[in-house]
Amino acid sequence: MKLKQGSFLWYLYLDKLYCLLSVRNVKVLVEYFHLLDVHHNNTLNDVLFYHFLHHVTNWKRRQIMIVFNMLDWNAMGEIGFDQFYMLVCILLAQQNHLEEQFIFRHSRPVFELLDLEGELRIGAENFHMYNFLFNIKKQELKELYHDFDVTGDRRLNYKEFKLFTIFTMDKYQERQKAEKENEKRERKRKRLCSKRKRSIRL
Amino acid sequence: MEEKPFRASLGSGGSDTSRPDNDIRNLWTRATLSQSKLNVPLPNVCEDSDLEDGSKARRDSDGGWDHGEYKDSFKQEELEDHSLLELQLRQESSLGSHLEEGDVDSKTEIEMSSSESSLNILKHTPHRAYWAEQQNRLPLPLMELMENEALEILTKALRSYRSAIGRDHFLTKQLQRSIEGLKRRRSKRLNLLAY
Numbered sequence: 324m325k326l327k328q329g330s331f332l333w334y335l336y337l338d339k340l341y342c343l344l345s346v347r348n349v350k351v352l353v354e355y356f357h358l359l360d361v362h363h364n365n366t367l368n369d370v371l372f373y374h375f376l377h378h379v380t381n382w383k384r385r386q387i388m389i390v391f392n393m394l395d396w397n398a399m400g401e402i403g404f405d406q407f408y409m410l411v412c413i414l415l416a417q418q419n420h421l422e423e424q425f426i427f428r429h430s431r432p433v434f435e436l437l438d439l440e441g442e443l444r445i446g447a448e449n450f451h452m453y454n455f456l457f458n459i460k461k462q463e464l465k466e467l468y469h470d471f472d473v474t475g476d477r478r479l480n481y482k483e484f485k486l487f488t489i490f491t492m493d494k495y496q497e498r499q500k501a502e503k504e505n506e507k508r509e510r511k512r513k514r515l516c517s518k519r520k521r522s523i524r525l
Numbered sequence: 526m527e528e529k530p531f532r533a534s535l536g537s538g539g540s541d542t543s544r545p546d547n548d549i550r551n552l553w554t555r556a557t558l559s560q561s562k563l564n565v566p567l568p569n570v571c572e573d574s575d576l577e578d579g580s581k582a583r584r585d586s587d588g589g590w591d592h593g594e595y596k597d598s599f600k601q602e603e604l605e606d607h608s609l610l611e612l613q614l615r616q617e618s619s620l621g622s623h624l625e626e627g628d629v630d631s632k633t634e635i636e637m638s639s640s641e642s643s644l645n646i647l648k649h650t651p652h653r654a655y656w657a658e659q660q661n662r663l664p665l666p667l668m669e670l671m672e673n674e675a676l677e678i679l680t681k682a683l684r685s686y687r688s689a690i691g692r693d694h695f696l697t698k699q700l701q702r703s704i705e706g707l708k709r710r711r712s713k714r715l716n717l718l719a720y
Contacts, residue, residue: 331674351667358675361703362696370689374682378674 342425366401423495444478
């Protein structure tokens, strides 16, 4: 998913540690929500929601309606600001490649969103349906159910899901560390090369 | 910690589309850096631009743009400006005492330094319209971006409404009125820029 460059959401950003918006950004988002809330219900219906997401993302209609049904957790046919805020945080987490951090920091709300039927368990189909939201690849999903389904019922309860978020967070931090070390080595190598060249010229 | 952040509440009332934009825009169009106008203390500027009690109550309850915090920081700014002004006046008076010895060159120097000091005053004294805007509402470029984008989205939504529920449905008319309101605000902004 890519946010449309130059759109209003494109200018917002999440706090990298807590994966939330600042108070100022929330205030601005409230004003934006009010501009779209043309019927003055403090909600957006499915039509307004579709056109909003269609304008700011490159998602297809099917994906947008999946997200709407997921967020419309009261089945009212409308979403309020709470859900809108959550959606914006998810979009920004994806845009800034903070998915692992976001799921780790907000594992409970994410679990409740994925648990469509309210059974306190998530099946692989639920995960697969929403993998475009959190960028979870098929191979990772297989590993997830293989490694973390402790109870063996082929579904994840909250504790198993939480273990998964901790594990992916650890992997993400190791990846970041490895990337930083690679960068340092690369810089050192370049400096050595340039020094050698200078000494050869002399 | 995990659940609480997503319980953001909107506060009272729906969107406040009837805010008078004229006050801030008038400040910007009439704004000059003349000395006389700069002498008006900032709290008076804020009271003048706060015309609607309802919108003020909503802003206070939201607490997003914290008036208390901004007013305290502005009071501090005022004090700093006053102390700067005093320093400059003292400099001028010390230069003035040199004048009594009858030096023509130092006269011109004093004139230059006094004009420099007035420029310094202008630099350090906050621009009324800018600070009034910062206290009471979102920055204009940001509002413009949001309104333009909302206008595009709502115009597309209007087509869907018309095809799904027809032109005469009250929801379609409500959406049309919002779009017209946004267009009117945009044209007002463009007219002001043209002047």
